[in-house]
Amino acid sequence: MKKSVYTVVGASLCSLFIYLFYRTNKTVVNELAIQLLSLENYATLKAFVIQSLPLPDWMIYSLPEGLWVFCVTYTSIPFYIQQKNWRLNCSVVPLIYCISLEVFQLFHLINGRFDYMDILLSVLFWLLAIFAFKDKLNKQNMLTPLNSNKLFCLFTYGIVYLSHVLK
Numbered sequence: 001m002k003k004s005v006y007t008v009v010g011a012s013l014c015s016l017f018i019y020l021f022y023r024t025n026k027t028v029v030n031e032l033a034i035q036l037l038s039l040e041n042y043a044t045l046k047a048f049v050i051q052s053l054p055l056p057d058w059m060i061y062s063l064p065e066g067l068w069v070f071c072v073t074y075t076s077i078p079f080y081i082q083q084k085n086w087r088l089n090c091s092v093v094p095l096i097y098c099i100s101l102e103v104f105q106l107f108h109l110i111n112g113r114f115d116y117m118d119i120l121l122s123v124l125f126w127l128l129a130i131f132a133f134k135d136k137l138n139k140q141n142m143l144t145p146l147n148s149n150k151l152f153c154l155f156t157y158g159i160v161y162l163s164h165v166l167k
Helices: 002-022 028-037 039-052 057-061 063-076 090-106 116-132 148-163
Strands: 079-083 086-089
Touching: 002 028, 002 039, 002 057, 002 063, 002 148, 028 039, 028 148, 057 063, 057 116, 063 090, 063 116, 063 148, 079 090, 086 090, 090 116
Parallel strands: none
Antiparallel strands: 079 086
């Protein structure tokens, strides 16, 4: 799982960069940045980044979700959740989650805009994570005592919260 740390950290930082400088100020990561830097300093830095590095809309609005799906899937592959005779491979959770979010947006059950590109990139990045994973770790039940691999996986799920839009 050591090589995956660099892969996941790189993808997470790319996604955080996009959220931090190109998305609404109401995301958790942006609210944290405003608290650390002040609104004026953050706004100045954000304007400089946007002017210096313009990005196409698909990179701003769809790529970050695909990167999150990649990271969470990549770290979830060695794990499953089992209760009695029921077993869920944790690597399918990110795909179910992102498609569910889009469906909920389609029917206006949650905030956001339904976008086929979000689904397409999420599925592509999910497949990339599934096929890129080469570690030969034994599958582990996520509901057993924590170890470093489980903590890293849970950390990637937690980092997705940074993209949450506050009201």
